[in-house]
Amino acid sequence: MANKREDYISWDEYFMGVAILSGQRSKDPNTQVGCCIVSQDNKILSMGYNGLPTGCSDEEFPWNREGEDPLETKYVYTVHSELNAILNYRGGSLEGAKLYVSLFPCNECAKAIIQSGIKEVIYDCNKYKGTPSVAASMRMFDAAGVKYHPYKRTGRKIEIEL
Ligand SMILES: Nc1nc(=O)n([C@H]2C[C@H](O)[C@@H](COP(=O)(O)O)O2)cc1CO
Numbered sequence: 001m002a003n004k005r006e007d008y009i010s011w012d013e014y015f016m017g018v019a020i021l022s023g024q025r026s027k028d029p030n031t032q033v034g035c036c037i038v039s040q041d042n043k044i045l046s047m048g049y050n051g052l053p054t055g056c057s058d059e060e061f062p063w064n065r066e067g068e069d070p071l072e073t074k075y076v077y078t079v080h081s082e083l084n085a086i087l088n089y090r091g092g093s094l095e096g097a098k099l100y101v102s103l104f105p106c107n108e109c110a111k112a113i114i115q116s117g118i119k120e121v122i123y124d125c126n127k128y129k130g131t132p133s134v135a136a137s138m139r140m141f142d143a144a145g146v147k148y149h150p151y152k153r154t155g156r157k158i159e160i161e162l
C-alpha cells in the first residue's frame, strides 16, 4: 500500500502563497501586495491585490510616489489589497475569518478589517513598521480584539511553470 505524500505545503504556506501570487497581478512598480481571506475552517473566501478601481485605466492614472500635485501620485487612487479582498467577497459575512497579507495593513484597511468581522491577520513583510499608520492599525486591532502575527517563513521554494 502506498504511503501518504509527506512534502505537501502547510495551510499557512498555501494561504500566504496565494496572497503573494495575487500580488503578482499588481501594476504598482514599487510595492506589490496580495491578500487572501480564509474561513475558520480553511476555505478561501476572497483574494485581492493593490490596484486602481474598476474603470480607472492602469495606463492613464499615475504610479508616482512623489510629486508636487497629490493628484499626480498613486496614493489618492489605489485600492489596497486588503480592501480589495474584502470588497471582492460576494458571499455574505466575513465574521470570524482570517486574513493573510504580504504587507502589514495600513490604518484605513485596519478599519475595514475590524468592521468586516475578520478576527486574525497573518502578515509577511512589515516594511512600514514604526510609521503612524502601522501604529494606528496595531492600536485599533488591540482594542478590537483582532489578533495579528507575522507569517513564519519556512524557506520552501516553489517553482511553477506557467
Ligand atoms: N498594507 C498595504 N496594502 C497595500 O495594498 N498597499 C499598497 C498601496 C500602494 O499601491 C503600495 C504602497 O506603495 P509604496 O508607498 O510602498 O510605494 O501598496 C500598501 C500597504 C501598506 O500599508
Ligand SMILES: [Zn+2]
Pocket (backbone or CB within 6 Å): 080, 081, 082, 083, 105, 106, 107, 108, 109, 110
Ligand atoms: Zn491599506
